[in-house]
Amino acid sequence: MVNLKWIHESFPCYSNRHSSNHGSTSSIPSSPTEYRKAVEALQQEERQLAFDAAARSKASKTEQDAALILEKIREKERESLSGTPDQFLANVDRINSGDLIKVAQNFPKGAHLHCHFNTVLHPSFLVSQARDVKCMFIRSTLSLDSQSDNFKNAAITFSVLQDSTQGADIFSPSYEPLAWMRYSKFLERFPGGRENAEEWLASKMILSLEDAHATDQTIEGVWDLFNRSTQMMKGLFNYESAFRNYIGNAIDSFVAENVMYAEVRPNFYDRYIVSDDGKEQLDHHAWMRIIQEEVAAKITRLDATDKRGSFKGLKVIYCAPRSIKNEDMAWCLNDCISLKKSFPDLICGFDMVGCEGRGNPIRDYITELLHFQRTCAAQNLTIPFIFHAGETLESQGETDNNLYDAILLGSKRIGHGYALPQHPYLMQLCRDRGIALEICPISNEVLHLCASMRGHVLPALLAQSVPCTVSSDNPAYFRSSLSHDFYQTLIHHDSMTLYGWRVLAEWSIEHSCMDSEQKADAFVTWKASWEQFCRWIIKFGPDILNFPSSPGIVDGGRN
Numbered sequence: 001m002v003n004l005k006w007i008h009e010s011f012p013c014y015s016n017r018h019s020s021n022h023g024s025t026s027s028i029p030s031s032p033t034e035y036r037k038a039v040e041a042l043q044q045e046e047r048q049l050a051f052d053a054a055a056r057s058k059a060s061k062t063e064q065d066a067a068l069i070l071e072k073i074r075e076k077e078r079e080s081l082s083g084t085p086d087q088f089l090a091n092v093d094r095i096n097s098g099d100l101i102k103v104a105q106n107f108p109k110g111a112h113l114h115c116h117f118n119t120v121l122h123p124s125f126l127v128s129q130a131r132d133v134k135c136m137f138i139r140s141t142l143s144l145d146s147q148s149d150n151f152k153n154a155a156i157t158f159s160v161l162q163d164s165t166q167g168a169d170i171f172s173p174s175y176e177p178l179a180w181m182r183y184s185k186f187l188e189r190f191p192g193g194r195e196n197a198e199e200w201l202a203s204k205m206i207l208s209l210e211d212a213h214a215t216d217q218t219i220e221g222v223w224d225l226f227n228r229s230t231q232m233m234k235g236l237f238n239y240e241s242a243f244r245n246y247i248g249n250a251i252d253s254f255v256a257e258n259v260m261y262a263e264v265r266p267n268f269y270d271r272y273i274v275s276d277d278g279k280e281q282l283d284h285h286a287w288m289r290i291i292q293e294e295v296a297a298k299i300t301r302l303d304a305t306d307k308r309g310s311f312k313g314l315k316v317i318y319c320a321p322r323s324i325k326n327e328d329m330a331w332c333l334n335d336c337i338s339l340k341k342s343f344p345d346l347i348c349g350f351d352m353v354g355c356e357g358r359g360n361p362i363r364d365y366i367t368e369l370l371h372f373q374r375t376c377a378a379q380n381l382t383i384p385f386i387f388h389a390g391e392t393l394e395s396q397g398e399t400d401n402n403l404y405d406a407i408l409l410g411s412k413r414i415g416h417g418y419a420l421p422q423h424p425y426l427m428q429l430c431r432d433r434g435i436a437l438e439i440c441p442i443s444n445e446v447l448h449l450c451a452s453m454r455g456h457v458l459p460a461l462l463a464q465s466v467p468c469t470v471s472s473d474n475p476a477y478f479r480s481s482l483s484h485d486f487y488q489t490l491i492h493h494d495s496m497t498l499y500g501w502r503v504l505a506e507w508s509i510e511h512s513c514m515d516s517e518q519k520a521d522a523f524v525t526w527k528a529s530w531e532q533f534c535r536w537i538i539k540f541g542p543d544i545l546n547f548p549s550s551p552g553i554v555d556g557g558r559n
Contacts, residue, residue: 049465050463050495051462051463051465051500051503052497052499052500052502052503055499055500055502055503056499059499060534062531062534062535062538063498063499063502063534065534065538066498066533066534066535066537066538066541067497067498067499069537069538069540069541069542069545070103070490070497070498070537070541071497072541072545073099073100073103073541073544073545074100074490074491076099076544076545077098077099077100077491078491080094080098081094081491085452086451086452086453086454086492087209087212087213087445087451087452088442088445088446088452088453088478088480088484088488089207089208089209089212089213089446089478089479090209090213092479092480092484095484095487099544100487100490100491101483101484101487102540103537103540104483104484104486104487104490105256105257105258105481105483106258106533106536107258107483107486107501107505107533108258108260108505108526108529108530108533109257109258109259109260109470109482109483109486109505109508110259110260110261110504110505110506110507110508110509110522110526111259111260111261111262111263111469111508111509111512111514111522112254112257112259112261112262112263112471112472112482112508113262113263113413113436113438113469113471113508113511113512114263114265114415114438114440114469114471114472114473115262115263115264115265115471115472115473115474115475115482116264116265116266116267116319116353116473116474117246117250117264117265117266118233118234118237118246118266118267118476119233119473119474119475119476119477120246120250120253120254120264120475120476121246121249121250121253121476122202122476123201123202123205123206123233123236123476124198124199124202125246125249126233126236126237126242126246127198127201127202127236128198129236129241129242129245129246130158130183130236130242131183131184131187131194131198133160133183133239133241133242133276134163134184134276134277135160135161135162135163135165135276135277135278136158136159136160136182136183136184136239137158137159137160137161137165137167137180137181137182137183138156138157138158138170138180138181138182138183138186139156139157139158139159139168139170139177139178139179139180139181140154140155140156140170140175140177140178141154141155141177141178142154142155142177143170143171143172143173143174143175143177144170144171144175145171145172145173145175146171146191148173151200155228155231155232156201156204156232157231157232157234157235158183158232158234158235158236159180159235160235160238160239160274160275160276160277160278161180161278162278162279163277163278165180165182165278166180167180167181167182167185168180168181169181169189170186170189171189171190201232204228204229204232205229205232205233205476205477206229206476206477206478206479207222207225207226207229207446207477207478211225212446212448217448218448219357219393219447219448222446222447222448223355223357223358223447226355226447226474226477227355229477233476234270238270238273238274239273239274239275239276240273240274240275240276240282240290241276243273243287243290244290244294247290247291247294247295247298248294248297248298250262250264251295251298251299251302251311251314252298253481254311255302255310255311257481257482257483258529259311259482260310260311260312260522260525260526260529261311261312261313261314261509261512261514261522262314262315263314263315263316263317263348263349263386263512263513264314264315264316264317265316265317265319265351265353266287266316266318266319267319267320267321267353268284268318268319268320268332268335268336269320269321269324269328269332271283271284273286273287284335284339285338285339285342288316288339288342288343288346288347291314291316291346292343292346295313295314298311299311299313310525310529312514312518312521312522312525313514313518315345315346315347315348315513315514316343316346316347316348317348317349317350317351317386318332318335318336318339318347318349318350318351318383319350319351319352319353320332320333320350320351320352320353321352321353321354321359322352322353322354322356322359322360322362322388323354323358323359323360326364326365326367326368329365329368330368330371333350333368333369333371333372336350336372336383337372337375337376337379337381337383340381340383341379341381347383348383348384348513349383349384349385349386349412349513350372350383350384350385350386351385351386351387351388351415352365352387352388353388356388356389356390356391356392356399356402357392357394357399361398361399361401361402361405362387362389362402362405362406362409363401363405366405369385369409373409373410384410384411384412384513385406385409385410385411385412386411386412386413386414386415387402387405387406387409387411387414387415388402388414388415388416389402389403389405389406389411389414389415389416389417390402390403390406390414390416390417390418390419390420391415391416391417391418391419391444391447391449392418392419392449393418393419393449394419395419395422400419400422403417403419403420403423403426404426407426407429407430407433407435411435412435412511412513413435413436413437413438413469413511414430414435414436414437414438415437415438415440416437416438416439416440416444417430417437417438417439417461418444418449418457420437420457420461420466421457421460421461421464427461427464427466428464430466430467431464431465431466431467434467434511435467436467436468436469436507436510436511437461437466437467437468437469438469438471439458439461439468439469439470439471440470440471440472440473440485441453441456441458441470441485441488441489442472442473442475442478442480442484442485442488443472443473443474443478444456445488446477446478452492453488453489453491453492453493454492454493456492456493458489458493459493459495459496462495462500463495467507467510467511468504468507469504469507469508469511470482470485470486470489470504470508471485472484472485486501486504489501489504498534498537502530505526505530506523506526509522509523509526
């Protein structure tokens with residue numbers, strides 16, 4: 001709450017505006033010195049209301065020194081990027097060669113709460129997995145005749161099919177679109193061979209700078225490209241060996257990013273994945289058993305190394321498309337309940353996925369969603385809603401109204417929530433009820449919610465102390481990682497500092513679906529990692545900034 005008494009006492013002219021003496025200037029500071037003092041007092045009052053004020057006030061000497069060094073590293077990084085475009089995709093190669101990304105990678109991020117499971121890893125991982133699968137097939141919307149220019153525009157999909165499937169020739173001028181070709185044959189026939197083929201396929205799933213920011217690109221257009229990538233990725237993910245291998249490698253990527261816990265979002269609308277020979281269908285219970293087995297195996301291996309205790313686990317948010325029929329949504333909700341009973345420690349929430357502007361609003365499924373909540377309550381099951389909502393530029397439109405629905409239905413967190421600053425009362429409710437937003441900076445930029453991170457709503461949300469976490473959404477499509485998302489928050493926003501990063505990491509643990517005992521353990525591990533990280537900055541900084549190891553003795557070091 002703003003201290004209005006202080007404002008009235010310090011600035012009587014504010015009160016005078018509400019009196020009859022509108023022309024009085026007696027309360028205006030009489031000298032530049034008094035004015036500077038008044039400005040400093042007002043700024044200090046505002047700092048005390050900042051979301052990171054408590055972290056600043058309790059900061060240790062080590063944290064204070066690390067924060068000063070991080071400021072200097074940011075200044076140096078900004079100088080190196082001076083004159084370059086603001087967009088992430090325009091700068092990613094420069095970012096990857098700089099020093100600030102190294103700091104972001106070493107930063108202990110806590111929990112990663114918004115990542116779509118099949119896009120955690122670079123597309124090349126799934127492409128390479130497919131090369132040895134005998135029954136993998138590929139198809140295209142256009143012939144890939146070497147004399148054509150269809151390679152750019154062709155939409156590609158994959159599927160594991162029966163070995164007896166008759167294969168077509170994608171490279172023939174007479175190829176009939178969407179006819180299947182055996183993938184091994186495709187790799188043999190592709191111009192330049194297998195390596196060129198795999199590089200081309202992976203590149204088609206990544207949104208380029210031109211894809212995202214061409215002068216004639218629109219929100220609709222970039223979502224078309226996004227959905228094309230999703231369809232292409234789908235068939236590379238939905239078979240047994242790829243699904244199984246993905247889990248351990250995804251956890252390795254989390255550990256490499258200094259993420260200690262993750263909540264992933266698979267799309268459960270596909271009711272089966274298939275065995276590698278295409279003969280068997282593995283239902284959702286089989287999916288969950290595979291996830292359970294692979295997570296346990298990976299944690300056991302991590303605990304046997306020097307990474308003991310560094311990764312606390314993984315949970316699953318059940319996702320259904322927001323475009324399906326009501327009866328299909330009812331099936332998904334019942335399936336979610338069934339999986340929760342069988343895997344109580346793994347299923348942690350329910351969400352709807354897909355472009356909000358193209359799908360149905362949450363309230364279209366209100367009958368099914370309320371029935372789901374009553375059933376959970378009757379059976380003593382805890383499956384909170386964790387809805388995507390407000391991923392839009394609309395104000396008071398159908399898509400924007402998902403924010404009202406999410407809050408009324410008790411959503412534990414809100415995915416994106418980009419439109420929330422247009423709703424001051426909803427912001428207040430999120431703050432008062434502890435509904436955290438899962439902010440995905442790079443995704444929001446690439447999908448045209450903001451022109452660049454400079455125009456992102458995160459600072460406005462944090463200025464109102466709305467709890468936020470930072471996530472990567474679909475990093476496979478954006479040449480990014482969670483470290484890049486944190487990098488973006490720091491490089492473009494003066495209000496974000498080391499202390500802000502600390503608060504974001506702590507909020508990610510606090511607002512996760514871990515139980516109280518798991519959270520307590522996670523906080524103990526995270527705090528030790530945080531202290532180690534601050535010491536690392538103090539050691540790392542002087543080497544790249546060319547000043548002595550103690551920033552307190554540097555001329556101007558505390559400015």
